[in-house]
Amino acid sequence: MAAIVRKVWQYARLAVGGIMLLIAVASPLVPKSEQLVRHERLEAEGIRTVAKVTNLWVNDDKMSVVPLRGLGAMGRVGGAVIAGQRMDRALDGENPAKRDVLTKQVFHVAYAFQPDGKAAVEHRTTVNEAQFTRLAIDAPVEVLFHPRDPAIHRLLAYSKPRSPITAEMKLMGSLFGAVVGGLLMWGAWPRRDAAPSVQASSNAVQRVARITGSTSLAGSARPPQSTVQRTEFGRRT
Numbered sequence: 001m002a003a004i005v006r007k008v009w010q011y012a013r014l015a016v017g018g019i020m021l022l023i024a025v026a027s028p029l030v031p032k033s034e035q036l037v038r039h040e041r042l043e044a045e046g047i048r049t050v051a052k053v054t055n056l057w058v059n060d061d062k063m064s065v066v067p068l069r070g071l072g073a074m075g076r077v078g079g080a081v082i083a084g085q086r087m088d089r090a091l092d093g094e095n096p097a098k099r100d101v102l103t104k105q106v107f108h109v110a111y112a113f114q115p116d117g118k119a120a121v122e123h124r125t126t127v128n129e130a131q132f133t134r135l136a137i138d139a140p141v142e143v144l145f146h147p148r149d150p151a152i153h154r155l156l157a158y159s160k161p162r163s164p165i166t167a168e169m170k171l172m173g174s175l176f177g178a179v180v181g182g183l184l185m186w187g188a189w190p191r192r193d194a195a196p197s198v199q200a201s202s203n204a205v206q207r208v209a210r211i212t213g214s215t216s217l218a219g220s221a222r223p224p225q226s227t228v229q230r231t232e233f234g235r236r237t
Contacts, residue, residue, distance in 0.1 A: 010188045017184030024177030028170050038146045040164040042154070046144040051113035051155075053139045054122070056132070058107050107132035109158075113143050115150040123151075127158050 038045075109132070110124040127135070135141070145153035154162075 010190070013184050013188035017181040017186075017188065020177045020181030021185065022181075024174040024181060027177070028167075028174050032165070035149070035152065036165070038149055038152050039162050042144060042146055042152060043161050045146060046153070047115075047147050048156070049113050049115065049143055049145065050140045051111040051143045053109060053111050053135055053137055053141060055110040055124075056108070056135055056137060058105050058132070060105055105129070109135055111141055111143075111155070113145070113150075113153075115145060115147075118150055121145070121150045121153070123153070125155065125159070131158050 032040075107127050107129055108124055109127055110122070112120055112122045114120045141158070142156045143153050144156050145151075
Protein backbone atom coordinates (compact mmCIF):
# COMPACT_ATOMS: atom_id res chain seq x y z
CA MET A 1 0.00 0.00 0.00
CA ALA A 2 2.82 2.38 0.88
CA ALA A 3 4.46 1.70 -2.48
CA ILE A 4 1.22 2.56 -4.29
CA VAL A 5 0.88 5.82 -2.37
CA ARG A 6 4.48 6.76 -3.19
CA LYS A 7 3.92 5.97 -6.85
CA VAL A 8 0.72 8.06 -6.98
CA TRP A 9 2.47 10.95 -5.25
CA GLN A 10 5.36 10.67 -7.69
CA TYR A 11 3.12 10.86 -10.75
CA ALA A 12 1.08 13.68 -9.19
CA ARG A 13 4.26 15.76 -8.79
CA LEU A 14 5.21 14.95 -12.37
CA ALA A 15 1.80 16.10 -13.61
CA VAL A 16 1.79 19.33 -11.57
CA GLY A 17 5.36 20.13 -12.58
CA GLY A 18 4.59 19.49 -16.23
CA ILE A 19 1.49 21.71 -16.16
CA MET A 20 3.41 24.53 -14.44
CA LEU A 21 6.24 24.23 -16.96
CA LEU A 22 3.81 24.27 -19.89
CA ILE A 23 2.00 27.34 -18.54
CA ALA A 24 5.31 29.09 -17.90
CA VAL A 25 6.43 28.52 -21.48
CA ALA A 26 3.09 29.38 -23.10
CA SER A 27 1.98 32.36 -20.98
CA PRO A 28 4.31 34.97 -22.58
CA LEU A 29 2.99 33.97 -26.00
CA VAL A 30 -0.70 34.34 -25.14
CA PRO A 31 -2.03 37.78 -26.16
CA LYS A 32 -3.99 39.89 -23.71
CA SER A 33 -7.76 39.74 -23.92
CA GLU A 34 -9.66 42.79 -25.09
CA GLN A 35 -11.29 43.18 -21.69
CA LEU A 36 -7.92 43.17 -19.95
CA VAL A 37 -6.61 45.79 -22.37
CA ARG A 38 -9.61 48.01 -21.62
CA HIS A 39 -9.00 47.65 -17.90
CA GLU A 40 -5.41 48.75 -18.39
CA ARG A 41 -6.43 51.72 -20.57
CA LEU A 42 -9.24 52.87 -18.29
CA GLU A 43 -7.21 55.72 -16.79
CA ALA A 44 -6.27 57.08 -20.22
CA GLU A 45 -9.52 56.46 -22.15
CA GLY A 46 -12.12 56.54 -19.39
CA ILE A 47 -14.99 59.03 -19.08
CA ARG A 48 -16.04 60.54 -15.77
CA THR A 49 -19.64 60.61 -14.66
CA VAL A 50 -21.63 60.75 -11.44
CA ALA A 51 -23.26 57.66 -9.94
CA LYS A 52 -25.80 57.45 -7.14
CA VAL A 53 -25.47 55.23 -4.09
CA THR A 54 -28.44 52.88 -3.97
CA ASN A 55 -27.67 50.74 -0.91
CA LEU A 56 -25.25 50.32 1.98
CA TRP A 57 -24.85 47.31 4.25
CA VAL A 58 -22.36 45.55 6.51
CA ASN A 59 -21.94 41.85 7.10
CA ASP A 60 -19.56 39.70 9.10
CA ASP A 61 -17.34 37.14 7.51
CA LYS A 62 -18.49 33.63 8.47
CA MET A 63 -14.96 32.85 9.61
CA SER A 64 -14.94 35.68 12.17
CA VAL A 65 -15.45 33.41 15.16
CA VAL A 66 -11.81 32.69 16.08
CA PRO A 67 -10.48 35.12 18.70
CA LEU A 68 -7.10 36.56 17.89
CA ARG A 69 -6.02 36.22 21.50
CA GLY A 70 -6.36 32.45 21.16
CA LEU A 71 -3.62 32.45 18.54
CA GLY A 72 -1.15 33.54 21.19
CA ALA A 73 -0.76 29.89 22.19
CA MET A 74 0.94 29.32 18.82
CA GLY A 75 3.96 31.33 19.92
CA ARG A 76 5.72 33.54 17.39
CA VAL A 77 3.56 32.37 14.49
CA GLY A 78 0.35 33.30 16.31
CA GLY A 79 1.82 36.61 17.38
CA ALA A 80 2.74 37.42 13.79
CA VAL A 81 -0.82 36.65 12.63
CA ILE A 82 -2.28 38.87 15.35
CA ALA A 83 0.04 41.75 14.50
CA GLY A 84 -0.67 41.42 10.79
CA GLN A 85 -4.44 41.43 11.24
CA ARG A 86 -4.37 44.45 13.53
CA MET A 87 -2.06 46.36 11.19
CA ASP A 88 -4.34 45.55 8.26
CA ARG A 89 -7.31 47.01 10.15
CA ALA A 90 -5.37 50.10 11.10
CA LEU A 91 -4.35 50.71 7.47
CA ASP A 92 -7.99 50.32 6.42
CA GLY A 93 -9.06 52.96 8.93
CA GLU A 94 -10.65 50.48 11.35
CA ASN A 95 -9.97 50.54 15.06
CA PRO A 96 -7.64 47.53 15.65
CA ALA A 97 -9.01 46.94 19.17
CA LYS A 98 -12.66 47.26 18.20
CA ARG A 99 -13.19 43.61 17.27
CA ASP A 100 -10.40 41.31 18.35
CA VAL A 101 -11.25 38.49 15.94
CA LEU A 102 -9.41 36.80 13.10
CA THR A 103 -11.36 38.45 10.28
CA LYS A 104 -13.07 41.79 9.92
CA GLN A 105 -16.42 43.17 8.88
CA VAL A 106 -17.10 43.71 5.20
CA PHE A 107 -18.60 47.04 4.13
CA HIS A 108 -20.62 46.99 0.90
CA VAL A 109 -21.84 49.83 -1.29
CA ALA A 110 -24.20 49.50 -4.26
CA TYR A 111 -24.46 52.24 -6.89
CA ALA A 112 -25.83 52.92 -10.36
CA PHE A 113 -25.01 55.31 -13.21
CA GLN A 114 -26.32 56.06 -16.69
CA PRO A 115 -23.75 56.38 -19.51
CA ASP A 116 -24.78 58.51 -22.48
CA GLY A 117 -26.55 56.40 -25.06
CA LYS A 118 -26.10 53.16 -23.14
CA ALA A 119 -28.01 51.07 -20.66
CA ALA A 120 -27.81 51.87 -16.98
CA VAL A 121 -25.06 50.14 -15.04
CA GLU A 122 -25.67 48.77 -11.56
CA HIS A 123 -22.79 47.49 -9.51
CA ARG A 124 -21.61 46.90 -5.97
CA THR A 125 -18.20 46.86 -4.37
CA THR A 126 -16.54 46.83 -0.96
CA VAL A 127 -14.89 49.71 0.87
CA ASN A 128 -13.14 50.10 4.19
CA GLU A 129 -14.79 51.38 7.36
CA ALA A 130 -13.52 54.94 7.03
CA GLN A 131 -14.86 55.20 3.48
CA PHE A 132 -18.14 53.59 4.47
CA THR A 133 -18.83 56.26 7.11
CA ARG A 134 -18.56 58.99 4.44
CA LEU A 135 -21.21 57.41 2.20
CA ALA A 136 -24.98 57.68 2.35
CA ILE A 137 -27.86 56.36 0.27
CA ASP A 138 -28.64 58.63 -2.72
CA ALA A 139 -25.27 60.36 -2.27
CA PRO A 140 -23.35 61.13 -5.49
CA VAL A 141 -20.08 59.33 -6.18
CA GLU A 142 -17.78 59.93 -9.13
CA VAL A 143 -17.18 57.02 -11.51
CA LEU A 144 -14.64 56.51 -14.28
CA PHE A 145 -15.92 54.11 -17.00
CA HIS A 146 -14.64 52.88 -20.33
CA PRO A 147 -16.64 54.33 -23.27
CA ARG A 148 -16.80 51.02 -25.14
CA ASP A 149 -17.69 48.94 -22.11
CA PRO A 150 -19.20 50.85 -19.15
CA ALA A 151 -19.12 47.67 -17.08
CA ILE A 152 -15.39 48.33 -16.85
CA HIS A 153 -15.25 51.17 -14.35
CA ARG A 154 -14.20 52.13 -10.85
CA LEU A 155 -15.18 54.53 -8.09
CA LEU A 156 -12.58 57.28 -8.32
CA ALA A 157 -12.49 58.24 -4.64
CA TYR A 158 -12.85 54.69 -3.30
CA SER A 159 -10.51 52.59 -5.44
CA LYS A 160 -7.03 52.63 -6.90
CA PRO A 161 -6.02 52.48 -10.57
CA ARG A 162 -5.32 49.01 -11.85
CA SER A 163 -1.66 48.26 -12.49
CA PRO A 164 -1.00 47.03 -16.05
CA ILE A 165 0.65 43.67 -16.62
CA THR A 166 4.03 44.48 -18.16
CA ALA A 167 6.32 42.23 -20.16
CA GLU A 168 8.76 42.14 -17.24
CA MET A 169 6.02 40.90 -14.90
CA LYS A 170 5.06 38.15 -17.35
CA LEU A 171 8.70 37.16 -17.77
CA MET A 172 9.29 36.95 -14.02
CA GLY A 173 6.14 34.87 -13.57
CA SER A 174 7.21 32.54 -16.37
CA LEU A 175 10.68 32.10 -14.90
CA PHE A 176 9.23 31.34 -11.47
CA GLY A 177 6.77 28.79 -12.88
CA ALA A 178 9.49 27.18 -15.00
CA VAL A 179 11.87 26.83 -12.05
CA VAL A 180 9.23 25.41 -9.69
CA GLY A 181 7.77 23.10 -12.33
CA GLY A 182 11.22 21.92 -13.39
CA LEU A 183 12.23 21.16 -9.81
CA LEU A 184 9.02 19.20 -9.23
CA MET A 185 9.56 17.12 -12.35
CA TRP A 186 13.27 16.58 -11.64
CA GLY A 187 12.58 15.42 -8.10
CA ALA A 188 9.78 13.04 -9.15
CA TRP A 189 11.34 11.69 -12.35
CA PRO A 190 11.84 7.90 -12.07
CA ARG A 191 15.51 6.85 -11.84
CA ARG A 192 15.80 3.82 -14.13
CA ASP A 193 19.53 3.37 -13.54
CA ALA A 194 19.13 2.97 -9.78
CA ALA A 195 18.29 -0.77 -9.80
CA PRO A 196 21.09 -1.82 -12.26
CA SER A 197 23.68 0.10 -10.29
CA VAL A 198 22.64 -1.62 -7.06
CA GLN A 199 22.74 -5.03 -8.79
CA ALA A 200 26.16 -4.29 -10.23
CA SER A 201 27.48 -3.31 -6.84
CA SER A 202 26.08 -6.52 -5.34
CA ASN A 203 27.72 -8.63 -8.07
CA ALA A 204 31.04 -6.89 -7.51
CA VAL A 205 30.89 -7.56 -3.79
CA GLN A 206 30.11 -11.24 -4.44
CA ARG A 207 33.08 -11.55 -6.85
CA VAL A 208 35.43 -9.98 -4.33
CA ALA A 209 34.13 -12.33 -1.64
CA ARG A 210 34.69 -15.37 -3.88
CA ILE A 211 38.22 -14.28 -4.78
CA THR A 212 39.06 -13.57 -1.15
CA GLY A 213 37.61 -16.88 -0.03
CA SER A 214 39.50 -18.90 -2.64
CA THR A 215 42.76 -17.16 -1.74
CA SER A 216 42.25 -17.94 1.92
CA LEU A 217 41.56 -21.61 1.20
CA ALA A 218 44.67 -21.90 -0.97
CA GLY A 219 46.81 -20.31 1.71
CA SER A 220 45.49 -22.62 4.43
CA ALA A 221 46.02 -25.78 2.30
CA ARG A 222 49.68 -24.99 1.56
CA PRO A 223 52.05 -26.30 4.30
CA PRO A 224 54.58 -23.92 5.77
CA GLN A 225 57.99 -23.87 4.00
CA SER A 226 59.94 -24.26 7.20
CA THR A 227 58.05 -27.47 8.07
CA VAL A 228 58.87 -29.02 4.70
CA GLN A 229 62.56 -28.22 5.07
CA ARG A 230 62.72 -29.68 8.59
CA THR A 231 61.07 -32.88 7.40
CA GLU A 232 63.51 -33.30 4.52
CA PHE A 233 66.47 -32.62 6.84
CA GLY A 234 65.27 -35.34 9.19
CA ARG A 235 65.11 -37.87 6.38
CA ARG A 236 68.75 -37.17 5.30
CA THR A 237 70.08 -37.86 8.73
